[in-house]
Amino acid sequence: MATVIVVTSGKGGVGKTTTSASFATGLAQRGYRTVVIDFDVGLRNLDLIMGCERRVVYDFINVINNEANLNQTLIRDKRVDNLYVLPASQTRDKEALTREGVERILDELKQNFDYIVCDSPAGIERGALMALYFADEALVVTNPEVSSVRDSDRILGILSSRSRRAEHGDEPVKEHLVLARYAPDRASRGDMLSVDDVLEILGIPLLGVIPESQTVLQSSNAGVPVILEEDSDAGAAYSDLVDRFLGKNLPHRFLTSQRKGFLKRLFGGS
Amino acid sequence: MRLFDYFRSPQIKSAALAKERLQIIVAHERGNRHSSPDYLPALKKELLEVVRKYVPIDQSQIKVHLDREGGYEILELNITLPDEEQRSSRR
Numbered sequence: 023m024a025t026v027i028v029v030t031s032g033k034g035g036v037g038k039t040t041t042s043a044s045f046a047t048g049l050a051q052r053g054y055r056t057v058v059i060d061f062d063v064g065l066r067n068l069d070l071i072m073g074c075e076r077r078v079v080y081d082f083i084n085v086i087n088n089e090a091n092l093n094q095t096l097i098r099d100k101r102v103d104n105l106y107v108l109p110a111s112q113t114r115d116k117e118a119l120t121r122e123g124v125e126r127i128l129d130e131l132k133q134n135f136d137y138i139v140c141d142s143p144a145g146i147e148r149g150a151l152m153a154l155y156f157a158d159e160a161l162v163v164t165n166p167e168v169s170s171v172r173d174s175d176r177i178l179g180i181l182s183s184r185s186r187r188a189e190h191g192d193e194p195v196k197e198h199l200v201l202a203r204y205a206p207d208r209a210s211r212g213d214m215l216s217v218d219d220v221l222e223i224l225g226i227p228l229l230g231v232i233p234e235s236q237t238v239l240q241s242s243n244a245g246v247p248v249i250l251e252e253d254s255d256a257g258a259a260y261s262d263l264v265d266r267f268l269g270k271n272l273p274h275r276f277l278t279s280q281r282k283g284f285l286k287r288l289f290g291g292s
Numbered sequence: 293m294r295l296f297d298y299f300r301s302p303q304i305k306s307a308a309l310a311k312e313r314l315q316i317i318v319a320h321e322r323g324n325r326h327s328s329p330d331y332l333p334a335l336k337k338e339l340l341e342v343v344r345k346y347v348p349i350d351q352s353q354i355k356v357h358l359d360r361e362g363g364y365e366i367l368e369l370n371i372t373l374p375d376e377e378q379r380s381s382r383r
Contacts, residue, residue: 212305
């Protein structure tokens with residue numbers, strides 16, 4: 023039976039799409055048949071991050087409205103086997119995203135996939151609620167920053183009250199914290215919330231810490247999920263995150279920075 | 293500037309401030325989210341009536357509290373029974 027995982031955060035710009043792209047790519051690299059769905063109707067971006075924007079023909083809403091079937095709509099990744107993208111519609115309005123429609127498509131995808139990754143839009147409107155409604159597990163992407171942490175807590179409340187699992191009284195959605203854009207040196211100076219601070223406030227298990235990294239922007243420029251940049255810190259962190267999700271017990275890396283020399287600290291420089 | 297920063301006495305760390313503010317606001321918002329359901333007072337009243345059929349107690353001796361922990365809801369019911377002597381003397 024397929025597992026449905028929502029990547030959510032409440033706040034925008036914290037790294038949901040980056041995380042969805044790398045997480046799905048990582049699962050596929052490890053041999054699991056994986057599809058990643060963009061729920062951001064009207065503001066799709068997953069296609070750009072995955073580098074398949076020019077191959078979009080039909081979209082999620084077309085499938086819901088029976089204007090195209092899944093075979094016609096799913097975009098097969100050219101780099102990684104077992105990986106497919108279901109793009110969001112760029113033109114339709116969000117009302118087209120009905121619970122019945124989403125459920126039908128997810129049920130169909132469950133026949134053919136091991137993992138279904140739902141990239142949620144920001145906010146707590148219909149698109150975000152639809153993305154999390156059918157979830158079995160949730161990656162809550164958070165930045166070490168006050169508004170992001172608060173919004174994540176809000177989303178955790180919604181997961182535990184408005185998901186299908188909550189409404190049906192089933193086992194609750196399994197929550198994982200993904201702390202992204204973490205700058206260990208700033209945290210150690212006391213200028214940024216530390217991993218422990220965020221864990222203490224949100225109270226959910228930590229799946230991975232993604233260090234702030236220039237590679238994330240570079241790889242999104244190129245349309246390559248950052249997990250494929252294996253030599254970068256962010257890529258390695260996502261790779262660990264996927265392994266941990268699949269049950270490997272790996273220590274968290276990139277939690278400390280290398281100390282700068284005295285002169286460098288005195289005279290600045292990054 | 294960096295040179296001056298280096299020798300300046302440390303100020304209150306902003307991360308500590310952020311954590312404190314978040315703990316307060318998040319606790320507050322969770323409180324609103326998990327406010328007790330409206331059936332609690334009625335439940336308490338009926339429970340009191342049932343227990344009174346067998347043991348003489350008053351309103352203050354029965355406490356009903358609903359807690360949520362992780363995915364579970366815990367209904368805590370605490371009834372303080374009067375001691376044995378009191379009861380037998382009343383008979």
